[in-house]
Amino acid sequence: SQQGEEDPQALSIQEGENATMNCSYKTSINNLQWYRQNSGRGLVHLILIRSNEREKHSGRLRVTLDTSKKSSSLLITASRAADTASYFCATDSNSGYALNFGKGTSLLVTP
Amino acid sequence: DTEVTQTPKHLVMGMTNKKSLKCEQHMGHRAMYWYKQKAKKPPELMFVYSYEKLSINESVPSRFSPECPNSSLLNLHLHALQPEDSALYLCASSQAQGETQYFGPGTRLLVL
Numbered sequence A: 001s002q003q004g005e006e007d008p009q010a011l012s013i014q015e016g017e018n019a020t021m022n023c024s025y026k027t028s029i030n031n032l033q034w035y036r037q038n039s040g041r042g043l044v045h046l047i048l049i050r051s052n053e054r055e056k057h058s059g060r061l062r063v064t065l066d067t068s069k070k071s072s073s074l075l076i077t078a079s080r081a082a083d084t085a086s087y088f089c090a091t092d093s094n095s096g097y098a099l100n101f102g103k104g105t106s107l108l109v110t111p
Numbered sequence B: 001d002t003e004v005t006q007t008p009k010h011l012v013m014g015m016t017n018k019k020s021l022k023c024e025q026h027m028g029h030r031a032m033y034w035y036k037q038k039a040k041k042p043p044e045l046m047f048v049y050s051y052e053k054l055s056i057n058e059s060v061p062s063r064f065s066p067e068c069p070n071s072s073l074l075n076l077h078l079h080a081l082q083p084e085d086s087a088l089y090l091c092a093s094s095q096a097q098g099e100t101q102y103f104g105p106g107t108r109l110l111v112l
Helices: none
Strands: A005-007 A010-014 A019-024 A031-037 A043-050 A055-058 A061-066 A071-076 A085-092 A099-101 A105-110 B004-007 B010-013 B018-025 B031-037 B044-050 B053-057 B064-070 B073-079 B087-094 B107-111
Touching (some): A019 A105, A031 A071, A043 A055, A043 A071, A071 A085, B004 B087, B018 B087, B044 B064, B053 B064, B073 B087
Parallel strands (some): A010 A105, B010 B107
Antiparallel strands (some): A005 A019, A019 A071, A031 A043, A085 A099, B031 B087, B044 B053, B064 B073, B087 B107
């Protein structure tokens, strides 16, 4: 079942700009993950943030989590053309195993 | 090694064919997953294996039959598929419940 909802659905920026994607979810979670998917390929794990964490960094990526608002954001700084991909947030389900993916944000970074 | 491998990369099959998708990981993960992804949609969970036992079946039609021969391998047997089953089939694994899932590159399936 789908729980996360990303916005915007599509984002187009120029190289060097920052890209911000948001994710909202409905039920309580243990953790939230962000994945990247290049066209027609497998998903690449970016960051996992636990429910007791508020912010996490990894290179040019910054993820925030606000459990009171049931939302998360992914910030990509100084974007590159290679960042062009679809980005999904995913929350854990009641079973604890399955991931509930949002609809995704399609990011286009133009040189 | 954080790699999950899947074979084949591409598969074309008729509605009367029987084929199998294969997935392998050598990270010692005890949970393995099959997801189905249609174009421009998020992945949808099909099956979860935990410690080589089927723990979740998301009401998947019986024409899809999963198998976990050992802790490193996961198969998905296909029989009498329909054209609407054409999709990208993704395998993933995780160390444990609630941990990061690592995905394979997927098998792109076309059913004619």
